Amino acid sequence: MILSDLSIKRPIFATVMILALVVLGIFSYRRLSVEMFPNVEFPVVSVVTTFPGASPETVERELSKRIEEAVNQVAGVKHVFSTSRESVSTVVVEFRLEEKVNDAAQEVRAKVASIRGTLPTGIEEPIIQKLDFNAAPVAALAVQSTGMSVRDLTTLVEKKIKKRFESVAGVGKVDMVGGQKREIKVELDPVRLDAIGLGVNDVVNGIRSENTNTPLGRITRDSSEYPLRIEGKPDRADQYRQMVISQRNGRPIPLSEVAQVSDGVEEKRKLALVNGQPAIGLDIYKQSGGNQVELVDTIKKVIAKVQKELPPGVTISLVRDGSIMTRESLSDVQDTLIIGGILTVLIVFCFINSWRSTVITGVTLPISVISAFIVMNAMGMTLNVMTLMALSLAIGLLIDDAIVVRENIVRHLELGKDHMEASRFGTAEIGLAVFATTMSIVAVFVPVAFMKGIVGRFFYQFGISVAFAVLVSLFVSFTLDPMLSSRWHDPSIHLQGKRKGIARWLELFNCWFDSASERYRFAIGLALDHRMAVMGLALASFVAGVAIFLTLESSFMAQYDKGEFQISFKSAPDASLAETENRMQAVLTAIRDFPEIDHTYTTIGAGDSGTVRDGLLYIKLRERDQRKKNQFLLQRQVRERLQQVAGLTFSIEEVGQIGGAQKPLNVNLKGDDLALLKQLAARLKNELYKVPGIVDLAVTLENDIPEYRLRVDRDKALSAGVTTSDIVGALSRMVGGEAISTFEDEDGDAVDVRVRVAADLRRNPAQLDTLKISVPDGKGGVKLMPLGSLTSTVTATSPTEINRRDLARQITVSANLDNVPIGTAVKYVEAASKRINMPPGYSLNLSGEAEDMAESFGYMAESLLLAVIFVYLILAAQFESFFEPFAIMLSLPLSIVGMAGMLKLTGDTVNIMSLIGLIMLMGLVTKNAILLVDYAKVLRERDGMDRRDAVILAGHTRLRPIIMTTLAMIFGMLPLFMAIGAGAEMRAPMARAVVGGLLTSTILTLLVVPVMYTLLDDFSCWLKLKWRGKEFAK
Template sequence: MFLSDLSIKRPVFATMMMVALVVLGVMSYRRLAIDEYPDITYPVIIAQTTYPGASPEVIVREVSKPIEEALNTVPGLKEVTSSSQEGVSIVRLMFHLNADVVGAQQDVQAKVSRIRRQLPPNIEDPIVIRFDPNDRPIISVAVQSSERPIREITNLADEVIATRIEAIQGVGGVNLSGGARRQIRVQLDPAAMRSYGISPSQVSAALQRENQEVPAGRIRRGATEQLVRVTGRVVDPATFANIAITVRNGVPVTIADVGTVIDGIEERRTAAELDGRSAVSLDILKISGSNTVEVADSVRSVVGELERQLPPDIKLTVIRDDSKRIRESLDAVQSELMLGAVLTILIIYLFLNSWRSTVITGLTLPISIISAFFAMWMFGFTVNTMTLLALSLAIGLLIDDAIVVRENIVRHIEMGKDHHRAASEGTSEIGLAVVSTTLAIVAVFVPVAFMGGQIGKIFFQFGVTVTFAVLVSLFVSFTLDPMLSSIWRDPEVERHRARKRDRENERDLARGAPPELQGGIAAQAVQHQSAAARTNPAHDPHRSRNPINRLATAFNDQFERIADRYPRGLAWSLRHRLLILVGAGASIGIAFAIYPSLGFTWMPEIDGGEFNVNFRTSPGSALGYTTGKGKEIVAFLKSRPEVDFTYLSVGGGFRGTVNSGQIYVRLKPKNEREKSLADIQTELRVALRQIPGVRPAITGTPSIFGGFRQPIIVNVQGPEPSRLKIAAAQVLAAIRQVPGIAEPNSSEEGDIPQLDVRVDRQQAWAAGLGIESIASTLQPLFTGQRATRWEDQLGYTHDVIVVYPDSMRTSAEDVANIPVMSNNVNAATGQPSIVPLSQVAEVRAGVGPQQIERRSLERQVSISAGVLPDFALGDVAAAARTAIDNVGLPPGYSTAFTGDVQNLDETKGFVLEALLLAIIFIYLILASLFGSFVQPLSIMLALPLSFIGVSLALLITKGTLNVMTMIGIIMLMGLVTKNGILLVDFTNQERERGLERTEALLGAARIRLRPIIMTTIAMIFGMLPLAMALGEGSESRAPMARAVIGGLLTSTLLTLFVVPVVYTLIDDAVAVLMRKRVRAVAREPEPVAGD
């Protein structure tokens, strides 16, 4: 081959190419960011609108529906959903995967701005953001103090700690939860306001009017000028009480006359506790694309500095740190990669029995792996679990080509050729087959890299990394390996050649004896030689003094004896072809019989040492009640010896309400606890049933594979709300009975208590009031209306709000007594009349929904559930579908599965598509190699032979069919063809040299057995550390390695016999067709002259 001959003739050139690859790889590695998973752009945009105090019914009618209808025409939109809760509307837009998300966000922003005037005037401006799972906090810090009140802790966290952290490069933001900010509250006295004829809006106007600084211009004095300003800012919060609202009979009415000024805290809607003590939590988000580990390290460094600078009673504790999990996971993958490389090198040495040959072959590994970092940098990848997993799985693949090339070069040296000639001819002889095997492997990873859906985005970096590394290994095998083989003479090869010659002489001696004595003579010769060597090692001129060499020699001698029997077994198979085909078919049938019992899941369960307990209390529950229930769950968790610490948060999060909470649970390391994560969660589920008034849901930690919600989500849709509730309740009841279902919950949790103010329009008009004036009066009194902002001595600003005291807004009577300022004028005072609300409206207790969901412009209720350990997601989902079908929903009402179930269904289709493309690409490569349309079938019909190994491996290890195992099966398609290519290609070469078919097959099988077995065992041992699942998070990676190892074992053993049998059958079929064609041509009458 040109490339290998050029490298042999110009060794410096070949060396410099290798150095260039390594230098590029090392420089690229230093520039790569480190993250847990690939940075994926999700085609999801969220429009969030806050409408303080509005009920879900008002939110959906006045905010969510108008926004949905306006955005439903955005190009590329796949689906629109919305969730309307108290005071907030969240509209979620899912676009097609190939949509331009940046452009779509601009379109959404423009459409929302266009309809802004149609929305209520007192909402906060809608926020349009792109959803990114990487926007979740990468590290969380709890701030606690045993001496300071929550207000002071919150201000310290917000104004000092958060400010320092936000200045760190790579930090995208800091979210605070569990605290209560400082707030100046003007609490009004209804009786005093009625007495003075003052309304809440007048109080707010006075506060805003009297607390401001107004520029008045400038004055000039000679060559200078000075600014003139009116300074009316309030310096001391107590001064707010002296502000005059109006004048009655020449006497000012001040804030102190109608209310009380309190320098306090905002109304608490969130709470947080770390190990049972109140805390303020800071959730730190990173900028997309920044290095997670570096950002987390910087945050830890700043936290350490702050703790030394802050008062001693302030304690800063890192609650969660994704960088720790990332480090542990990446360290585990790196360890598995290194251990796999070492085991692979040992296998090579065991077979080649030469440290020089091992070095020549083994150099392919570091060069290919290091150069892969260059491709990762060029494509904008990161060092993450998927890219390192690709390199770990590819250990055996990367050295595969080098093994085959070096083994064939050694074979030519043992034929008596000099090293230059052996390197050139040995590489050329095997070159086309090696290229074909590499292209076959590439052919299966290219479809993996370009799969559709979420799975395609996740595995894109995996497929590209493997493809580049394998192509580099091919390049190294055709340059560095033949070059080193030509200039670096190996004495061990000469010793092996002599030993081989002795064995051949022994076989010749045995063949020369009568048949009945052949085995005995050969055995005696070997036994005599072995005895002489044991008595006097010097007696054996080919015996090494190195004990490791002697062990490898003994192994190779035993392997050669077994290999010598292989042609006899193959000859028997060729005589019993039907029996071999029946056996192969039976293995495939058994595999397909096992697969259904394995079950389908989206991703394997991982014991990452952490999980979340999401819980809800009854609708309408107060913050204190929900916090108390959370403490009960925490108490149980803390009683478990496996728990390291817990962090309780109530009311926080993206959609948090005061009746919802979350408990983050961190377990002790696996080597310090007796029970697994699944066992602990099972015990917790039993304990949670004993806590009344709590609806729990146990979930894993979020990642790109899920964990944000429960794995099973069923959306029930229908037009009419009351009937939809009934249908959803029926679906929930049906799902509860499905085996394997855990914590089924409904988004329709029940109605929350509320007060309805029903205005009598006639009375209101007579009193000079309208609906708007009544609503504008009530809203700020209960939600708190920000009148102005006050700046403290340090320059920090705090809200000044006007509100009713908590004690005066607890009942319908309190609401009915609220004074409302009318447009009518009081004849006695000349001021606007003040009337009680009860004069113009009736205040009644009622109920309303806590949350309203919509999908595709239609109302829905979501049913969510988890899956118990030892149950497969696919099986549980199938049983749930059957149970729902038996419910019999009325016309117009339907159900649809989303979440992990939808991901699993989509993944099956994408994997099958990738598998089909891989098989097509493999056929194209094989047909090109063999120059035949039918001969590739002899190899491709052996592809299903790996299925029995996969099924048995998963059955023995109690695994399931999931994303990882499916990718492993696709990977096997390329690996299985490798063995067949080596066998069939050499058979064709032998037949071209004039050998008869059977003789060529038997000869090729014997010669190619060593590289086939060597490469297979090298690949198996390279993946063995992955399959053993020893490191952090390895449970997710192990199934792929186990599937590949099991498939390699069975496919290799079966291929050695099935491929030759199928080869002969196809060859016979072609021969029969050719003979028929010849006969047909012979029967055609010769043309008559003159016709």
């Protein structure tokens, strides 16, 4: 072969090429970012529009539906979702994964702009932006104080601590949760306002006119010019009390005469707790593409520096470290890779019994792994679980080519050839077969890399990494290995019977193996004499494998112990912040005695859509070696405790799961009548309650919010000369409060000035009736009129939100799964849906994990088919035959029984990882068959050997490399197979599927492939005879 011959003749040239790969690989490794998973960009765009004061029904009718219809026309749209809440419409447009998110966002902007004129007046400008599902906080900090007031602590956090972390390189943003900012509170006294004859608008206008710094022009003096301005803004908070807001009968009216002015804090609407104690939380987000692990390390250093600068009694702590799982997973995968490499090299040493041959063979491993970093860096990949797992699984593959080449060279050395001749001839003899086996592996992983859907995005880096590493191993096997074999003479090859110590024991092992290979010669002959029986055995194995496979349960991804989980909860629909906090304290009390819990971090009202009824409890567990229970057992016990807490609905969720934090089981009911949808959802929920393992059931829109509604008497309002918007404007200021201006503090930062009626005057609807608003007096002025004379108050209920999907209303029944695979849960849902009798015009569909699983399994089936086709084409090209590849392809179905049997034995499901293992098997199991059939053809064509003798000799000769490569692959995957370490439960099914498939396919291949080869050869000869007979007849 050209490469091997060139490397043998020019050893320095070969060495330089390999060193270049290693140097480039090391430099590339240093540039790789570190992440838990590949950074996948989902083409999802949101349109958020605010309509102050509008009910969910109004928001749906006037905003959500119109925007949905517009954006649904954009090319590439997969789904359109909308959520209509009070005052806010959120429309989410999900595009097909192949669409570019920036182009999609631009198209959505254009469509929304085209209908902007049809949307109601009074709305705020729609905010259109890309959604980043990877934008989870990398860290959460908690600041606590033993003596500082809430206001002072909030000011300290906002002005110093928060800004300090915002300036850290790599930080995208920092969100503050909890605390109460400083606020100038102007609490109006309706009685005094009425006595003086002032309306709330008069007060607001008066404050705004007085609280301003206005330029007045310029003063020119001699040759100089000076700007002139008036500083009307108070420089002290107490100066607001003396601010003149109006005049009556020539008398100035100070603000203190009609309102209570105080320098206080904003209304409490958010809360953070650490182990149940008040705190101010800081959620830190990284910039896109940043290195998560390095950023958290930097944050820890900044925490240590900031702590030294804080006042006594103030502490800052890291309560949530998003890099822990990443560190542990990457560390364990790296350990797996190293251990797998060591085990693989030991297998080689056991068979070759020479440390020089082992080094020549084993040097392929580090070179291939290091070189893989080149393509990872060049293609913008990261160092993550998928790429490292790819290299870990490929350990056995990377050394396979070197094993086969070196073993063949050693065999020729034992036949008496010198090192130069043995290296040249041994590499050339096996070169085509090695090339074909490597290409069959590449042919399997390339379709994996280019699968569609979510799974394709996550496995892209996996497939590319393996394919490139395997190609590098082929290159090393054809360059460095023959060069070293020709130059570095191995005297141990000729020490048969003279070895000592462990070498002597290994020599005895190899003698035993040689005798076993002689018995294998007899077994091949016996199989050739009973070909139909052997084929019957193969068929029975395949049928058994399919039967076992069909009994396996299915899931999207195997669960694994992350050492942390979170609980999202909702209190009663009418609960206040204080009531929600009370419920949360009851939860913390219920779980306090679990020794496995390290600490808790609670937030209430956090996030853009969070209310005082919404909360999130993050639970960090102790290290695995410090607790007796795994995460899932603890979650089950926590769930049992929380079911005893009244006034609370909750859901236990994974932290940072792929695709968001929604529950795994989501059943969507679609139709137009909201009341009927609620009935159907309630019936479905009751059916699912009966199923063991389906837990945390919840229904959207299950509980409406009680509310008071003011109905405007149109006739009275018309006669009074007032509009609904006038009433809304006045009431929103008096009841809801409005930040009408700002006050500059001593640091130059803005402090809101908020106008509102005192809290004790807005506790019930009757008090609202006495509030007065300004109306025209018919004489060019205004007068005050009680609100009760224009409106009436009724009690009602309203949905918290209205959800829609693909232009139709939707209610979702969601649930968590406790030891029930998603595939089994889907079967339960399908059975339950038949019992609830969906009426015409109403439909039921699954989303979330079930939808992702069905879609991904379909794409993986396509990838499996492509892999099989590509392998066949490569084999046909190698053997220059369309028939002979079928002898090798028969080894593919023989792996099913081992793969399915192993998954059944270990209790694993058919999931993304195990299916990737099945696809890998399509390339791995052909390697052994290629070595056997290729050498049989060489013996027949080169040496003119009889077919039976050629097949038997080929099996006998290739048994050693076949067993070596198989054991190398199995032992290389053994650390993954054992599922030891962080996140190993997720990765293990892939290794288990491969190991099980390799075991059965290797055993059966050694007998079935020789038989199938002879059968196909007979069939080919029969066809030729038939063809020649027809030609002769003509």
